[in-house]
Amino acid sequence: METVWVIINVLVLLMLTGILYWMQKKHFSFTKRVFAGLGLGVLFGAILQFIYSAESDVIAESSQWFNLIGYxxxxxxxxxxxxxxxxxxxxAIMNLKGGRNLGKMSGLIIAVLILTTGVAASVGIATTLTFNLSAENIQAGAAEHEQGLLLEEKLGDVGDQTLPQQILEFxxxxxxxxxxGERKSSTIAVVIFSAFIGIALLGLDRKQPEQAETFRSMIRALYAVVMRMVTLxxxxxxxxxxxxxxKTIASTDLQVILDLIDFVLASYVALIVMFIIHMILLLLFRYNPMVYIRKALPVLTFAFTSRSSAASIPMSVQTQNKKLGVQEGIANLSASLGATMGQNGCAGIYPAMLxxxxxxTAGIDPTDWTFILTLIVVVMISSFGVAGVGGGATFASLIVLSTMNLPVALAGLLISVEPLIDMGRTALNVNGSMTAGMITGRIMKEVDEEVFKDRNQDIDIMQT
Structure with a gap:
């Protein structure tokens, strides 16, 4: 009988995907289809949990089939x-004629990303202390205990490395x-390698312009193909x-979420406070925050639902360039760097709160200023090389906790609410990278004010 119910659940899911496909054929906007998918998924998951239970074998087997689409x-x-x-x-680098202002541009973007991550860590610390959160008050179940053991296993050799050794790994x-992706720091290593290719190409422009132009053509073609794949x-x-x-709603124990509701609320308070700080920064650099929010909302919505900063790169670049008037090279660089370092949500707020x-639990007073200042510095440094896909926050937390000599296994206590919080963290990550691009564009006077003020701009990456 269980098999029959599983088949019915899968058929219902396929029917719901059919509704989304119909919306696509009727040319509903991408944002509307994303919200429709989110709403239908939450509703279907809630119904499944009401009919069965989170621990039901039917839910477990149905989830296996749901994973074919989701995962x-x-x-x-x-x-x-x-x-x-x-x-x-x-x-981004090769489009800078003669390497003009490359160092300044990169330096400004990285500085904004890392400094705002430090601010985000401070916000996370203050919020945690205000809500009086402590791992001592959280009860661990079997899943949490298993996740804790997995985190200790993932830590591997990182816990034995000094901070300079960890930086050298980049x-x-x-x-x-x-x-x-062989190493945990592979993402930032690829960034460094790619930057060297771009800088070498700029040098080749002066010495062997024909070969440089041939390579440029290859990169342009590759860029077009990759972007097309991403769009698909x-x-x-x-x-x-x-x-x-x-799958998430159906298999999540609501009681566990209620037990951790203080942490969920505190996390979103911290995320909202940091978002407001981003808006204040934009205001200080003479941007209208309301205009920015209206134009950036589709990107932030996508980041929230997809939980992937890296996947948001194309939309982030197009929004910065076509809607907000930021020069394309700056937009490319800020979106790419923002997906690999200085993530305010995943690498700033979350590790600091943990x-x-x-x-x-380790006998350390979290209100001690030495501990707080050390934590902020460690968070800023460890924010380099955090991959902009699911699991980035976990890796950042492992680095921070091990460097601070704190038990990493206790981070597994929050496994039940991870997906719920990760959505908000990812949106903040992408907002931080766009903020870095906007500020850098303003300082370098590479922002088209007419494009930023144009209220008729409506770029949809799904139509490109």
Missing amino acids: GYVRLLQMMVIPLIMVSIIS IPSNPFADMT ILRLTPYGILALMA AVMIAP
């Missing part, structure tokens, strides 16, 4: 991370191995979100 979509996103970052970095010794995958977003949300919560 199949996630794997396609992960497939494109390295190619996307490589072509974006190389293209430099690639075998870039082709890093393209396979992004069109699957509503379907992926539908399956992911249905460290403060776990500190009392």
Whole structure:
């Protein structure tokens, strides 16, 4: 009988994907289809949990089939991370004539990303202390205990490395191995390798212009192909979100979420506060925050639902360039770097909150200023090389907790609410990278004010 119910559940999911396909054929906007997928997934998941239970065998088996769509979509996103970052970095650098202002541009973007991550860590610390959160008050179930053991296993050799050794790991010794994601720091290593290719190409312009132009043509063609592949995958977003949300809601124990509701609320308070700080920064650099929010909302919505900063790169670049008036090279660089370092949500707020919560279990006073200042610095440094896909926040937390000599296993206590919080963290990550691009564009006077003020701009990457 269970098999019959599983088949029915799968057929209902397919019917819901059919609704989304119908919306696509009727030319509903991408944003509307994403929200429709989100809403249908939540509703379907809630109905499944009401009919069965989170621990039901029917739910477990149905989820296996849901994963074909949900995690199949996630794997396609992960497939494109390295190619996307490589072509974006190389293209951004090679489009700078003669390397004009490359150092200043890169320096400004990285500075904004890392400094705002430090601010985000401070916000996370303050919020955790205000809500009086502590890992000592969280009860661990079997799933949480298993996740804790898994985190300790993932830590591997990282816990035995000093901070200088961890920084040294960013430099690639075998870039082709890093393209396979062999190391935890592979993403930032690919960024560095790609930057060297772009800089070398600029030097080749002066000495061997014909060869340089040939290579430029190859990169332009590769860039076009990669972006087309990304667009094809992004069109699957509503379907992926539908399956992911249905599986997540159906298999999540609501009581566990209620037990951790203080942490969920505190996390979103911290995320909202940091978003407001981003808006204040834009205001200080003479941007109208309301105009920015209206134009950036589709990108932030996509980041929220997809939970992938890297997958948001194409939409981020187009929005910055076509809607907000930021020069294309700056937009490319800020979106790409923002997906690999200085992520305010995943690498800033989250690790800082975990460290403060776990500190009392190790006999450390989380209100001690030495601890707080050290934590902020560690968070800023460790924010380099955090991959912009699912799991980035976990890796950042492992680095921070191990560097601060805190038990990493306790981070597994929050596994039940991870997906719920990760959506908000990812949206903040992407907003931070766009803020870095906007500020850099203003300082370098590379912003088209007419484009920014134009209220008729409506760029939809799904139509390109």
